[in-house]
Amino acid sequence: ITTGYKYYLGVQLVLCSGEIDEVLQIRFDDRRPPAGYAHTPDVTQISINASGFFGGEDSEGGVQGSVYVYRGTATQPADSYLEARIGESLPAWRRVCYAVFRRVYLGTSPYIKAVSFVVRRCPNGLGLTNGAENIDGDANPAAMIYDILISPASENGLGLPVGFLDVAAFRSVGQTLATEGLGLSMLQDRGTTAKDLVLEILRHIDGVIYVEPTTGLLTIRLIRNDYDPETIPELDVDSCTVKSFARPSWGDLKNSVRIGYVSRDAGFIEKTAQAQDLAGIEVQGGEVSLQDLTLRGLSNATNAQQAAARSLAALAYPLATTTIEADRSAWAFRPGAVFKLIWDPLGISGMVCRVVRVGTGRLDSGKIEIEAMEDVFAVDWTGYSTPPDSGWQDPSGDVPALTAQVALAAPYEAVKDYGSLAADVQLAITLAAAGVTGVSLGYRAYVSDGSGGWAPPVDVPFFTPSGVLSTAIDELTSEIVVASGLDTDLVEAVSAPDFSLGVNVAWIVHDGVEEFIAFQNVVQGESYITLQVVARGCLDTAPTAFPAGTRVWFISYGSQIVNIRGPVPPTVNVYNDIRFQAFNNQSEFPFTSCPTSQVVATTPARSAKVYCPTDVHINGESYPASITGELTVSWSHRNRLGTWSYADSGKTGSPEAGTEYDILVYGELDTLVHTESGVTGTTWTYLEATEIAESGLGRLNDHLRVIVRTYGTGRTHEAIREVEWEFDRS
Numbered sequence: 031i032t033t034g035y036k037y038y039l040g041v042q043l044v045l046c047s048g049e050i051d052e053v054l055q056i057r058f059d060d061r062r063p064p065a066g067y068a069h070t071p072d073v074t075q076i077s078i079n080a081s082g083f084f085g086g087e088d089s090e091g092g093v094q095g096s097v098y099v100y101r102g103t104a105t106q107p108a109d110s111y112l113e114a115r116i117g118e119s120l121p122a123w124r125r126v127c128y129a130v131f132r133r134v135y136l137g138t139s140p141y142i143k144a145v146s147f148v149v150r151r152c153p154n155g156l157g158l159t160n161g162a163e164n165i166d167g168d169a170n171p172a173a174m175i176y177d178i179l180i181s182p183a184s185e186n187g188l189g190l191p192v193g194f195l196d197v198a199a200f201r202s203v204g205q206t207l208a209t210e211g212l213g214l215s216m217l218q219d220r221g222t223t224a225k226d227l228v229l230e231i232l233r234h235i236d237g238v239i240y241v242e243p244t245t246g247l248l249t250i251r252l253i254r255n256d257y258d259p260e261t262i263p264e265l266d267v268d269s270c271t272v273k274s275f276a277r278p279s280w281g282d283l284k285n286s287v288r289i290g291y292v293s294r295d296a297g298f299i300e301k302t303a304q305a306q307d308l309a310g311i312e313v314q315g316g317e318v319s320l321q322d323l324t325l326r327g328l329s330n331a332t333n334a335q336q337a338a339a340r341s342l343a344a345l346a347y348p349l350a351t352t353t354i355e356a357d358r359s360a361w362a363f364r365p366g367a368v369f370k371l372i373w374d375p376l377g378i379s380g381m382v383c384r385v386v387r388v389g390t391g392r393l394d395s396g397k398i399e400i401e402a403m404e405d406v407f408a409v410d411w412t413g414y415s416t417p418p419d420s421g422w423q424d425p426s427g428d429v430p431a432l433t434a435q436v437a438l439a440a441p442y443e444a445v446k447d448y449g450s451l452a453a454d455v456q457l458a459i460t461l462a463a464a465g466v467t468g469v470s471l472g473y474r475a476y477v478s479d480g481s482g483g484w485a486p487p488v489d490v491p492f493f494t495p496s497g498v499l500s501t502a503i504d505e506l507t508s509e510i511v512v513a514s515g516l517d518t519d520l521v522e523a524v525s526a527p528d529f530s531l532g533v534n535v536a537w538i539v540h541d542g543v544e545e546f547i548a549f550q551n552v553v554q555g556e557s558y559i560t561l562q563v564v565a566r567g568c569l570d571t572a573p574t575a576f577p578a579g580t581r582v583w584f585i586s587y588g589s590q591i592v593n594i595r596g597p598v599p600p601t602v603n604v605y606n607d608i609r610f611q612a613f614n615n616q617s618e619f620p621f622t623s624c625p626t627s628q629v630v631a632t633t634p635a636r637s638a639k640v641y642c643p644t645d646v647h648i649n650g651e652s653y654p655a656s657i658t659g660e661l662t663v664s665w666s667h668r669n670r671l672g673t674w675s676y677a678d679s680g681k682t683g684s685p686e687a688g689t690e691y692d693i694l695v696y697g698e699l700d701t702l703v704h705t706e707s708g709v710t711g712t713t714w715t716y717l718e719a720t721e722i723a724e725s726g727l728g729r730l731n732d733h734l735r736v737i738v739r740t741y742g743t744g745r746t747h748e749a750i751r752e753v754e755w756e757f758d759r760s
Contacts, residue, residue: 046126165212172204214231264372288303432465499578533586634747
């Protein structure tokens with residue numbers, strides 16, 4: 031009986047033009063599911079494990095799977111999932127930021143939830159120091175303007191040469207804005223000119239741009255209370271003539287200002303901040319005169335409240351405007367500069383004014399025309415502060431210890447889309463099972479820094495489904511029973527094509543020996559799950575016997591990639607400790623009591639090593655107990671760089687270039703009797719006469735042990751796994 035459908039999506043979504051710095055969130059219907067974010071120079075892998083996010087199977091299901099976000103870099107690779115699905119090579123679409131959903135489960139409703147991403151780019155062509163380009167998660171406006179001015183038209187900029195700009199002035203303004211905490215988060219999703227975008231940024235920060243006549247450079251200035259009224263230049267009756275002077279009436283003023291901004295903490299919804307001049311309301315007979323302003327580049331209540339108060343000061347007080355004709359003593363006046371006006375005919379004894387526009391006049395007149403207005407910072411005013419927090423406390427309680435944890439060096443298939451890494455960086459996979467009791471939201475993975483400390487942690491807001499083998503398995507077991515464990519109810523059957531793509535992959539490990547398996551069918555029992563149609567020894571592993579109680583990690587349902595320290599010659603191996611710290615909204619497990627796992631970074635990295643062969647047969651049988659006659663060993667190639675399927679454990683027609691196999695034969699006395707080196711084919715026979723001559727017994731061995739060892743190009747490295755089998759001869 032069909033009771034409903036589950037919907038999966040594989041799709042490519044273009045996010046924006048150009049490069050971004052990082053991916054912060056993925057959202058569905060403006061809600062953020064628990065997810066892990068693994069960052070490399072080119073790609074961010076988002077691992078989502080929230081099958082009940084939309085209400086579970088009784089409602090609209092949830093979301094689960096991997097989303098790869100290519101950050102628009104100049105070195106990002108093509109997406110292997112898209113290439114496998116389309117069946118041909120694809121461009122990397124460099125300088126375009128896009129996301130790829132790799133068969134992501136999106137619930138039980140046929141209507142796709144609205145998908146959105148939160149990304150960040152904080153340009154720093156200015157070379158700001160001490161992290162000033164990133165102001166509490168917002169971009170530095172000075173660096174934004176500078177980036178727009180110098181970027182070519184193909185990247186939505188003005189294409190000005192750097193030599194046309196006063197870089198020192200832009201840096202100074204950038205440092206000031208960082209000190210003030212005034213950053214901007216702006217989404218440019220509609221047609222506009224680069225000039226208009228610069229003007230919009232200036233409106234947010236109260237800044238001006240102009241060409242400095244003495245240098246010919248484009249410079250920037252902030253309108254701030256950054257002067258001493260006693261030391262600024264003065265204009266009086268001897269140096270100027272006031273051509274016009276006016277003040278607005280009180281009835282023309284605004285006594286309330288409301289700023290519209292987009293709150294990042296509230297989930298990118300539009301909120302308002304308001305400031306009122308109570309005295310102004312009283313003067314206007316209790317009538318509220320409201321001015322609405324929109325500053326969507328502001329992302330938090332503090333900056334919005336400051337903007338409201340700053341705007342109110344200019345709108346609630348009758349600031350004078352004036353036009354002045356000055357002599358050449360005003361030659362250094364620039365837009366945004368301040369001066370003091372002393373004009374006895376109007377009774378002005380020292381009014382601080384701000385230059386709005388400077389007209390340089392004509393060469394034969396010696397006069398400079400200045401448009402100015404009374405400076406708002408010469409007027410006292412009071413604004414309201416940001417409202418206090420609500421005081422609500424999360425009732426989650428103390429976080430329990432993890433049930434199990436492990437870290438492993440990442441194989442090639444897990445890291446192939448991450449682009450190039452620094453020589454001293456490798457990648458590892460972390461897996462953790464939640465505590466049995468209490469409330470846990472995830473864990474933090476701390477990697478040792480090699481100096482006795484820990485690198486900044488990676489927050490992993492999910493766990494990996496995990497259980498243990500109900501019964502022992504051997505190399506030929508084709509149906510695997512796993513005792514139900516934490517989140518194993520999430521594990522489900524997949525279609526044949528998805529089985530081939532590795533949508534269902536588990537990892538089994540015992541005493542340092544490991545095996546990847548792929549599986550298609552899942553039967554959920556009361557206290558166990560049964561895996562059927564199983565491909566054994568996938569990726570760089572081989573079929574292995576494991577005892578009952580061995581832990582099984584359903585790695586494709588939740589895993590985290592982390593950076594670890596890699597060896598730099600002459601160092602061969604680096605041992606990385608990784609500490610797992612469980613957390614919830616209320617607390618985190620005591621750090622000093624957190625268990626530590628270790629993963630070894632090798633030379634070369636595990637991801638760079640060839641795969642061992644698959645489908646190994648002895649005299650035509652897979653892992654036989656005994657044979658008769660002459661010994662023949664056969665196998666199938668595997669090529670980590672080629673095209674292959676999980677369904678047959680990765681068989682390929684040809685090996686990775688340079689692959690060689692050695693076959694080592696041990697006789698019934700368990701001594702090495704023969705080594706066949708440099709085999710490049712897929713079969714080798716131990717001639718009967720040769721075996722008799724080498725056995726030391728004058729006859730064929732009654733018992734044999736065979737090892738197939740794999741080497742990479744030039745025999746510079748060995749595969750992480752060798753295939754070994756022991757059997758009798760009858």
